[in-house]
Amino acid sequence: MYxxxxxxxxxxxxxxxxxxxxxxTPPYTYQWPEEQSYVSPRVxxxxxxxxEDRCTGCATCAKSCPHGVIEVITxxxxxxxxxxxxxxxxxxxxxxxxLCVESCPYDALRYTNEIAASYYERGKMVKGKYQLETAxxxxxxxxxxxxxxxxxxxxxxxxxxxxEQALAxxxxxxxxxxxxxxxxxx
Amino acid sequence: xxxxxxxxxxxxxxxxVTALLSALPTAxxxxxxxxxxxxxxxxxxxxFIVPSQLGVVWIERKVIAxxxxxxxxxxxxxxxxxxxxxxxxxxxxxxxxxPAQGDRLVFxxxxxxxxxxxxxxxxxxxxxxxxxYSDLNIGVLYLVAVGSVSVIPVFMAGWSSNNKFALLGAMRxxxxxxxxxxxxxxxxxxxxxxxxxxxxxxxVSDQLSRGIWYVFLQPLGFLIFFxxxxxELNRTPNDMMEAESEIVAGYHTEYSGMKFGLFYVAExxxxxxxxxxxxxxxxxxxxxPFVDQIVPPWLIFIGKLYAFFLVFVWLRGTLxxxxxxxxxxxxxxxxxxxxxxxxxxxxxxxxxxxxxLPPSSRLASWVLAAINLALGLFLLLGWxxxxxLPGISRPLTRRGAPIEPLRRAGEALRS
Numbered sequence: 210m211y212x213x214x215x216x217x218x219x220x221x222x223x224x225x226x227x228x229x230x231x232x233x234t235p236p237y238t239y240q241w242p243e244e245q246s247y248v249s250p251r252v253x254x255x256x257x258x259x260x261e262d263r264c265t266g267c268a269t270c271a272k273s274c275p276h277g278v279i280e281v282i283t284x285x286x287x288x289x290x291x292x293x294x295x296x297x298x299x300x301x302x303x304x305x306x307x308l309c310v311e312s313c314p315y316d317a318l319r320y321t322n323e324i325a326a327s328y329y330e331r332g333k334m335v336k337g338k339y340q341l342e343t344a345x346x347x348x349x350x351x352x353x354x355x356x357x358x359x360x361x362x363x364x365x366x367x368x369x370x371x372x373e374q375a376l377a378x379x380x381x382x383x384x385x386x387x388x389x390x391x392x393x394x395x
Numbered sequence: 396x397x398x399x400x401x402x403x404x405x406x407x408x409x410x411x412v413t414a415l416l417s418a419l420p421t422a423x424x425x426x427x428x429x430x431x432x433x434x435x436x437x438x439x440x441x442x443f444i445v446p447s448q449l450g451v452v453w454i455e456r457k458v459i460a461x462x463x464x465x466x467x468x469x470x471x472x473x474x475x476x477x478x479x480x481x482x483x484x485x486x487x488x489x490x491x492x493x494p495a496q497g498d499r500l501v502f503x504x505x506x507x508x509x510x511x512x513x514x515x516x517x518x519x520x521x522x523x524x525x526x527x528y529s530d531l532n533i534g535v536l537y538l539v540a541v542g543s544v545s546v547i548p549v550f551m552a553g554w555s556s557n558n559k560f561a562l563l564g565a566m567r568x569x570x571x572x573x574x575x576x577x578x579x580x581x582x583x584x585x586x587x588x589x590x591x592x593x594x595x596x597x598x599v600s601d602q603l604s605r606g607i608w609y610v611f612l613q614p615l616g617f618l619i620f621f622x623x624x625x626x627e628l629n630r631t632p633n634d635m636m637e638a639e640s641e642i643v644a645g646y647h648t649e650y651s652g653m654k655f656g657l658f659y660v661a662e663x664x665x666x667x668x669x670x671x672x673x674x675x676x677x678x679x680x681x682x683x684p685f686v687d688q689i690v691p692p693w694l695i696f697i698g699k700l701y702a703f704f705l706v707f708v709w710l711r712g713t714l715x716x717x718x719x720x721x722x723x724x725x726x727x728x729x730x731x732x733x734x735x736x737x738x739x740x741x742x743x744x745x746x747x748x749x750x751x752l753p754p755s756s757r758l759a760s761w762v763l764a765a766i767n768l769a770l771g772l773f774l775l776l777g778w779x780x781x782x783x784l785p786g787i788s789r790p791l792t793r794r795g796a797p798i799e800p801l802r803r804a805g806e807a808l809r810s
Contacts, residue, residue, distance in 0.1 A: 212775075215714070222462045222713040229461040236466045 247368065248322050250360055253351040255305060256321035257298050259341035263317035266291030270309035270318055278303045296341065300326055301334035319356075320349035397688060406691045408439065409525040436528045440517050443697070444664065449479040451663050454701075455708045462712035483656070491652035494557050501555035506650065506657035509548035512541045513665040519595050520671045521680050523692035527596060534595035535587060538672060539580050542627070545665070546572045549636070549646050552658075556649035564645025567719055568636035572627060574726040579623035581734035585616040585741035586676055599680040606757050610677040611764035615737045615771035617677045619730055624669045626722065628662070630707060632714035633722060640716075670703035671696075733778055740770060 228234045239246045248254070266283040278299045286292035310318055321344050328334055350357035368376070404411045412435045416428055453468065453476060460467030468475030493502055519534040521527045531537050546569050553565020586609045590598040602608050610617045626633040637645030647658045674680060678699055681692030717725075744763065 218713050219709065222709065225464065226458065226461045226709075226712075229464050234464060236460075236464050238465050240466070240469075 248324055250322050250350045250357045252322040253320045253349055254322045254324050255326035256323040256344060257336060257341055258319045258321050258344045258348045259296055260317045261293065261342060263315045264293055265315060266293045269312050269314060273308045273312040276302050276304065279309060296338045297335055299335045301331055320351055321347040322349045323347055407525060440528060447667055448660055448663055451704060452479045458708045459712045486656040487653050489652040491654050494649050496557040498555035501551050505548045505552035505555060506654045509545055510657045510661040512544040513661040513668060515541050516668045520668060521595055521599055521675050522696050523681055526693055530594060530596045533593045535583055535593045543576050553646035558649050560642040561646050561648045563642050564636045568646060571635060571722060574723055575623040575626040578619050578726065578730035578734040581738050582616040582619040584738050585613045588741050588745050595675060598676055602679040603682045605760055607760045607764060608677060608679040612767060614768050615774060619734045625710065628666050628669060631711040632717060634716060635719045635722060638716055666707060667704065671700045673703050674699035729778060733774060736774060
């Protein structure tokens with residue numbers, strides 16, 4: 210009424226400005242890529258994981274790929290099996306439809322939960338055998354909830370920052386309460 | 396000691412120009428002196444405006460970011476200080492596209508013509524007692540005349556783009572700028588009456604000799620001028636002409652590269668020049684009690700200018716955009732009558748108190764200031780109540796619509 214609300218609003222923003230400068234309420238922004246926000250392990254992201262020991266080299270994934278992005282090179286191994294020499298995915302052409310992941314009979318190919326796949330060179334978007342193997346920790350739990358449970362059990366899943374902060378605060382309060390209790394008890 | 400400090404070029408940079416001109420041989424013609432003097436003045440102005448352009452963008456982005464609990468630019472250079480330079484380089488490297496169906500000549504001329512008046516007004520900005528580029532005896536008239544020219548290039552830009560959003564934005568801009576021109580000029584007339592002159596230096600020296608700034612003698616006038624100026628600037632509370640959620644980017648939808656850059660630069664230039672004139676006309680320019688003997692006048696003036704700029708940034712960070720009809724109603728139904736009443740009051744005071752109140756008596760000035768403040772508040776509230784402006788004296792529904800018409804419409808529907 211009579212512009213008082215306007216003044217109240219101005220006062221609010223001024224206070225927020227001061228608080229943000231004094232880090233009383235720090236900025237909410239994550240400074241990517243140094244600071245990364247929480248990504249759920251269930252996210253179907255822009256990357257692939259591949260396990261050599263599960264793969265039989267049947268190339269079902271390559272056959273199911275609509276863009277022909279996957280390249281599998283094999284040679285005959287012992288006991289009438291295939292040895293996979295090279296397994297390449299060009300994620301620059303891939304449209305992440307997920308047909309390869311769904312078609313794999315041995316669960317050897319999975320998504321990761323990486324949400325960024327940007328490079329300065331096109332060549333780096335072609336992921337070879339060894340790059341695909343190293344990403345196993347970030348394997349997406351999309352459609353496979355037991356991956357998430359397994360990762361949580363191994364302590365490899367990061368919690369959201371606000372959950373971590375809340376937990377830390379809870380722990381601090383608990384220790385503080387314990388201290389005060391021991392002090393006041395006698 | 397103080398005299399020596401006052402004679403240094405740091406305290407009075409204009410002394411440098413005087414010294415340089417007096418170093419000319421006595422046979423040098425007058426036109427050469429005039430030319431050199433204006434050239435030095437231009438260099439001085441550019442030495443302030445060009446770095447300010449970059450600094451202002453950085454400050455605005457940082458402050459707005461802090462208001463919204465973000466970091467703002469912090470990647471390019473220390474604390475993001477080089478971000479404006481990176482932006483400028485990027486904008487210069489971009490392709491300047493002209494719409495195929497547009498009017499080529501008008502399209503190219505508009506940004507240049509838009510920048511020109513914003514820069515020309517700097518001629519009457521008083522940075523110090525001797526640091527005035529051109530002390531026109533019709534200074535305030537010049538401000539009003541040149542400042543309002545920028546409406547035409549905006550419409551040129553909107554029309555020549557051959558784009559409906561650009562044309563809509565330009566039409567809004569013209570309507571808004573012309574409407575707010577009226578209360579702005581009328582609020583300036585109040586201080587012209589008090590000073591008895593249109594000359595900017597005379598207005599400033601009158602404030603300094605009275606020992607009271609015009610913001611105290613004309614509080615209502617200042618408020619009207621501030622609101623009208625912020626509407627003239629077309630920044631966020633009043634940025635109907637480039638409302639990005641409604642009409643893409645308004646009149647500069649089709650502009651890219653350095654042509655857009657000129658619009659951007661001109662907007663900040665006019666923001667700075669209006670802050671400068673507000674501090675000169677209402678806040679005593681370089682006068683500041685107790686410190687103006689020690690701190691150089693140009694520094695005080697730039698400090699006041701930036702303080703006003705920060706107020707504009709603060710407003711932008713706080714207020715949402717108004718609707719075009721709300722804005723026009725506010726200009727014609729509220730600001731215009733108020734500024735007329737304010738003008739009549741100022742005229743009456745000047746005529747009636749001419750013999751009673753000598754300009755030199757400080758106490759009388761302060762009493763008058765108190766009376767004017769009370770009158771201004773009374774008028775502000777009284778006008779809101781008298782005109783029964785929706786949202787000010789009449790309760791609104793939660794969605795912001797007046798209750799009465801809604802109820803009537805509902806009854807009509809039911810029956």
